[in-house]
Amino acid sequence: MGREAAPAEREAIDPGDSASPDRSLRADAVRNRERLLVAAAAAFAAGGADVPLEDIARSAGVGIGTLYRHFPTRDALVEAVYRHEVDVLCERADELLTTLPPDQALAEWLQLFVRHVATKRGMLSALKSMMGADTSLFEQSRARAAAAATKLLAAGAAAGTVRGDIQGADLLRAVGGICMSTDQERSEASERLVGLLFDGLRHGAVAASPTAVTASSVSNISG
Amino acid sequence: MGREAAPAEREAIDPGDSASPDRSLRADAVRNRERLLVAAAAAFAAGGADVPLEDIARSAGVGIGTLYRHFPTRDALVEAVYRHEVDVLCERADELLTTLPPDQALAEWLQLFVRHVATKRGMLSALKSMMGADTSLFEQSRARAAAAATKLLAAGAAAGTVRGDIQGADLLRAVGGICMSTDQERSEASERLVGLLFDGLRHGAVAASPTAVTASSVSNISG
DNA sequence: GACTAAACGGAGGTAGCCTCCGTATACTAC
């Protein structure tokens, strides 16, 4: 009984995650937290949800005590990894908008999203057990991703290179559906299909964009 | 990684469970196996899926070695408990048919089924993790329960006390739906509603039955 | 009653979980 139930109650650390990444957290603490999230993401994606936490701490280059200070329970770590991945995805949307034309930014971001979903599959069994406990987590994450998608779509529509009658949430639903329907391991099929979808987004644009999108012109859509 | 993955591969014991409960199993082995299943069912239903196996062995009055001999993995135990519960349920159908008039037997059995589903809720998290791996388990169990229901229905129809145009599978689907829709803890609501359903089954019978069914005449169907 | 194959039981090795506290370090004030 005492195996992973006892210490669940404890003050959650929760430094706000992405909104205010560190509220008076010391610099080394921020760094270690980030390292842990990266290492945990890799471990969960690769080895499933029951990786020893000691392994994660070691591969992050920190002690086990540090891991437990930041994430008192396994679930806390899983949730933080999930949130973090969504954070990174949403941040990339803004970055891409500053470095690329809106339509290319959208295309790139959709491919990132495909890979994001593929990575999540590894942690699925861990997340599954939290579905009942914390439904708001998933709703929030979906809303944030949809907001990022909407932003990219709006930029493309404003530039006249992407049609303007598509909602971010609908787009993500379509992309998510594609990811779910295609095979587990090979995400190339998903990437191709999403590229195809993106071509559809450009098709109804006010002005045709001259920029070429790599993944969208592939001929082999066998599945 | 080695926490519960390593010893999963091993010759399954599988003495056939209900079809031939013990194929040349020694008497004490049969007895202990049964005890373990009962203790495990109680433990899973009460404490969730992560009860220490040592506790189950102790409350069954056997050594941990005996538990592992019968059920090499935790999943094997969970699956066996599930199968066993379905076995017991189906056996009770036959028993009830020999001791009660068919319509009463059916009414009693439906109430047993309600309690069966309520008990399963406790092990849900354990079963959930096996859903992907072993879908045939659930299909087989549903088919067997449906067969038992069909048998009871047929007996009632032959006696003229239950209408004859209902399939066992459909009946179970309805009862299962009732169980799922009503609240977790209090299964009384389910029992009342299933009683109501049963009254409907009698309503279209060839000849009205004189036997009274307790749970069916309750007036308060608020929940 | 004697024999043997089958089954029991639990000690003990292994490993993951989590805590605790001495040590190290980032920030602050001067």
Add this chain to the structure above:
DNA sequence: GTAGTATACGGAGGCTACCTCCGTTTAGTC
């Protein structure tokens, strides 16, 4: 720059669950 302090680190160690192995017991057979 230096001193002081709150904050964070790290990992040894205790606890517990998992699982195996093998000496002991017992059911079934002749």
